[in-house]
Amino acid sequence: MTPGGPNWLxxxxxxSAGGLPSxxxxxxxxxxxxxxxxxxCKIAGGEIPADVVRENERTLAFRDISxxxxxxxxxxxxxxxxxxxxxxAAEPDTLAExxxxxxxxxxxEGIDAYRLVFNTGEQAGQSVFHVHVHVLGGRAMTWxxx
Numbered sequence: 311m312t313p314g315g316p317n318w319l320x321x322x323x324x325x326s327a328g329g330l331p332s333x334x335x336x337x338x339x340x341x342x343x344x345x346x347x348x349x350x351c352k353i354a355g356g357e358i359p360a361d362v363v364r365e366n367e368r369t370l371a372f373r374d375i376s377x378x379x380x381x382x383x384x385x386x387x388x389x390x391x392x393x394x395x396x397x398x399a400a401e402p403d404t405l406a407e408x409x410x411x412x413x414x415x416x417x418x419e420g421i422d423a424y425r426l427v428f429n430t431g432e433q434a435g436q437s438v439f440h441v442h443v444h445v446l447g448g449r450a451m452t453w454x455x456x
Contacts, residue, residue, distance in 0.1 A: 345390045350440035354388045364418065368404050369411040371445075380448025381419045385411045390440055394428040397441045412445045421447035427455075 344351040352358040353372065360372035363383055374382040387404050391397040398405050409426070416424045424447030429436040 343389050345440070348390055348440050349438050350384075350386045350442060351390050354386060364411060364415055366407070366411065368407045371411055371415050374444065378444075379446040379451075381416070381421055381424070381445065383412075383415050383419070383445040384442045385415065385445060386440060386442045392439050392441065393430040393436065394441050394443075395430060408441075408443055412443050415445050416447060419445075419447065423447060423451075425451050425455075 344355060349358065353360045354370050360370075362370060362372045364371040364385075368389075369385055369387055371383050371385045374384050385408050387397060387401070387408060389401065389404065391400060394405065397408075412424075412426055416422070424445055427444040427446065428441070429444075
């Protein structure tokens with residue numbers, strides 16, 4: 311592309327107008343990592359419908375299809391991480407955002423007492439290996455939980 315040519319002001323992949331590298335940060339959707347076989351990645355990507363109750367740039371909250379309490383919402387990061395420990399190591403700010411979103415869901419649902427549950431590993435009850443926090447409320451919770 312030379313100045314004066316018909317396309318010299320057209321941006322190319324990874325560049326701004328004029329073919330110069332873009333100085334703007336990469337859009338968040340370009341950084342999202344997904345696992346093609348992951349149920350929650352497919353929900354976060356809009357490929358599988360869900361009863362979404364809240365969403366933002368980094369998280370998605372939707373109702374559990376097998377509720378264990380009057381309020382049972384799952385909050386997931388849009389990026390794929392196997393479990394809460396791997397998310398904490400890779401993206402601690404996203405983990406904090408998961409908890410903030412969970413608190414917002416509880417407030418939206420009108421509950422001020424709720425339980426947050428992260429299951430890590432099959433023996434702990436994790437059945438979808440994409441980190442998610444269960445927001446449970448609307449009834450008295452017993453202890454021990456399991």
